Amino acid sequence: MTDVVGLSDKFALFDEQWSPKIIAQVNGNDVRLAKLEGEFVWHSHADSDEMFLVVKGAFVIRLRDRQLALGEGEIAVIPRGVEHKPEAATEAQVLVVVQSEVVNTGDTGGERTAEAEWI
């Protein structure tokens, strides 16, 4: 079913942080929405690049050698296999494009792993 999806409508449907929700799929990738606040775990995805687009707020993606600071309307792509650690001082609303089978903690796993679900 091809339909129009409003990002703000979808963000209004959940409060959970670090628990991505699927809103669409494109060429084997999920388009996911996530609310981020605080620190996440270091992880990487061996088989998937990951694109982040900040819809509201701002956050930082720490890499092992530097960090990327993203504000509203800015994107970054973390290539497959590259360790990264998202952090947000205050809540950020982020759109993520990543292969559909990928979980949020990548190859790290652990208690913060959340299977993405449709919203």
Add this chain to the structure above:
Amino acid sequence: MTDVVGLSDKFALFDEQWSPKIIAQVNGNDVRLAKLEGEFVWHSHADSDEMFLVVKGAFVIRLRDRQLALGEGEIAVIPRGVEHKPEAATEAQVLVVVQSEVVNTGDTGGERTAEAEWI
């Protein structure tokens, strides 16, 4: 190279309409920016879904049996093989995710075909 890309900075770099510019790649897909105004041609992409996100303005995607009206912050995915025809009453700024080898006119071709280039 992993870096932060600002959508408004990139939109400011070109005026051409219906001529998508590549700003990133993710899992074999291009992330492209396009300025749309007026009517485009009916076309489809046999081997690629296509995601549209309206960054500024609004536009309509005509399908053979109905139409999708997208405003700012709204997305839609046109599945591979589905004929569609974008139209914009006034200029819209749109982010597109589509497989990297796809041209804007898909299987239709013709004079409005524009190879996407990096910006």
